[in-house]
Amino acid sequence: MSSAEPTVDQVTRADRLSPTEIADVLALARAAGDTDGADPFDEHTLLRLRDPEAPAVHLIARAGDGTLSGYAHLDTTDPAAGVGVELVTHPARRRNGVGRALARGAVAAATGPLRAWAHGDHPSAAALAVDLGFTRARVLWQLRRSLTAPVTEPRLPDGVTLRAFQPGVDDDSWLALNARAFAEHPEQGRWTAEDLRVRLAEPWFDPAGFLLAVEESTGQLLGFHWTKVHERPGSARIGEVYVLGVDPAAHRGGLGRALTAAGLAYLRDRRGLDRVMLYVDESNSPAVALYERLGFLRWSAHVNYHLG
Template sequence: MSTVAPAERPLVQSAERLDPTGIAEVLALAATADRTDGAGPLSEQVLLRIRHGADTPAAHLTIRDDTGRLAGYAYVDASAVTDGAAAELVVHPMHRRQGLGRALVLAVVDAAGPAGPLRVWAHGDHPSAAALALRLGFRRDRVLLSQRRSLVEPIPEPRLAAGVTLRAFRPGVDDEAWLAVNNRSFAQHPEQGRWTLPDLRARIAEPWFDPAGFLLATDGPAGRILGFHWTKVHDGGGDGRPAEPIGEVYVLGVDPGAHGTGLGKALTLAGLRHLRDRGLTDAMLYVDESNTSAVALYERLGFARWTVDVNYRRG
C-alpha cells in the first residue's frame, strides 16, 4: 500500500486489491450513497470488479475519517490504452463538502498519470460534481440517460421478419457467438463493445442472471444470431440497485447486417412483454444521449427520461 496524496490534502491511500473487509466497506458505502442520492455511485462493471477482482490494472483509492471508517473511495481503471484511464468515485453523505471529493479526484489524476486522457463518471449529474470538474480542468464529454416506462401500459405484439425466431440464450453454448455479435453491434461503444468472455461469464454467474430473459433472434438453418435483448430484474437489494423490483432493458443489440429490418423494435417489445409476464410493473434502461436513433426508438415505445449520468474528460 502506498500514499498518493501530499500532506496538504486529506490522506488518500492506494491499493491494487481490496481484502474481504475492504470490499464489504466499499459496497456498504456505495449502498449508503445510493439511498441518499437516488442513484448508485458506482457502475455495475466497477461493482463486479470490486467483488470478484479485476484482470486489468486498477487502483483502489480510499479516504478514512478520524475514527478509521471509510469516508470516500475511487476506482481507477488504467487498462484502456486508447481512451485513457477511467475512474468512478463516491464520498459518504456525512463527509461531503469537506474537500474529500477534490482530494479523491486529484489522487485519481496522480494514479492515472499526468499525461494522456482521463475519464471520470458522475452518476446523477450533481451540480457539485460539475463545479468540481470545471475547477480541475475536466470537460463534459458524454451523457448517459436513464429512462423508464410503465409495463402496465399496453405493449404491442412484436413483429419479426419471415424466418426469424426468438429463443433463450444457452449458457456455455452461445457464449462466443453472442459475444461476436455484441462486439460488432457496439463496435463504437467505449465499454459494451470491448466485452470479453470473462466479462460475459461473470454476469452469467450473478444471482440475477436468468437465461429465459436473455432473448436471441436467430435466422437460417444454423441459427445465426441476428440480435438480442438481454433483460435483467433488479430485486430491490443494495449495491446501487433500485429500492423496488424493476425490470431493465439490460443490453439490446442488432448485428449491423440486420439493421433496417425493424428487429430492434421487435426485440425491445419482446423483452418488455417478458418482464411484464414476470409480474413487474416498470422497466428501465440506459442509453447514450448521443445515440439519437436509440433514444428516439425508446421514446416511441413509451420511455421517458429519469436520471442522467455524466462522463467528464481531461485530455
C-alpha cells in the same frame, strides 16, 4: 459555531482491498445511492471491485475515527486508452473536501488520460470537474417506462424466431454478433469471453430472459435482448433492458422494435414487474427515438468527463 476550515480526511492508496474493505466500500456506495437516487458505481466497477486480480488503484478516505468517508476506483487495465475513474463520498462527510481530495488523488495517480463518470449529473460533480480541468465528453441517459401501460405486441420479421440464450452453446456466436452490433461503442463492442463469463455467473443472470432472434433457415443469430432484474432489500424491483443489439445487416426490418417489445413482455408477464429502465447514449438519436416511441421517458443523466 466554529469558523474553522473543514478537516480533510486522510486519503491512502492501495493496489488491493481486503474483504472487509470491499464490504465497507459497497456499504458506502449503497448509502450514497439511497441518498442521491443514483448509484455511484456502474456494473463494470462493481465487478472489478469484487475481483482481486483486476488491475486497479484504490483511493480510500477515512475520517479521524477511522471510518470510511470516501472511495475512488481507478481502472488501470489500459492506461494509454484512459484510466476509468468513479468515486463516492459518504453523505455525512460531504462539503468537507473529501470528494476534492479523492479527485486530486486520482489525477495524481493516473498514468494516462482520465475518464470519470458522474452518475446522476449532480451540480457538485460538474463544479468539481470544471475546477480540475475536466471536459464534459459524453452523456448517458437512463430512461424508464411503466409496464402497467400497454406493451406493443412483438412482430418479428418473416423467417425469424425467438429463443433463449444457451450458456456454453451460444457464447462465441453471441460475442461475434455483439461486436458487430456495437462496433462503434466505446465499451460494449469490446466485450471478451471473460466479460461474458463473469456476467453469466452473476446471481441475477436468467437465461430465459436473454432472448435471441434467430434466422430459421440458417440458425444465424440476428439480434438479441438481454434483460436484467434489479433486486435490492428496501427497494422496489425493477427490470432493465440490459443489452439490446441487432446485426447491422438486419437493420431497418423492425427487429429492434420487436426484440424490445418481447423483452418488456417477458419482464412483465414472466417476472411480474411493473417498471423497467435502460441506458442509452444521448448521441444515439435513432435508439433514443425508438425507445421514446415505445413509451420510455428520461429519468436521469450520467456524465463522462475527460482529462488529458
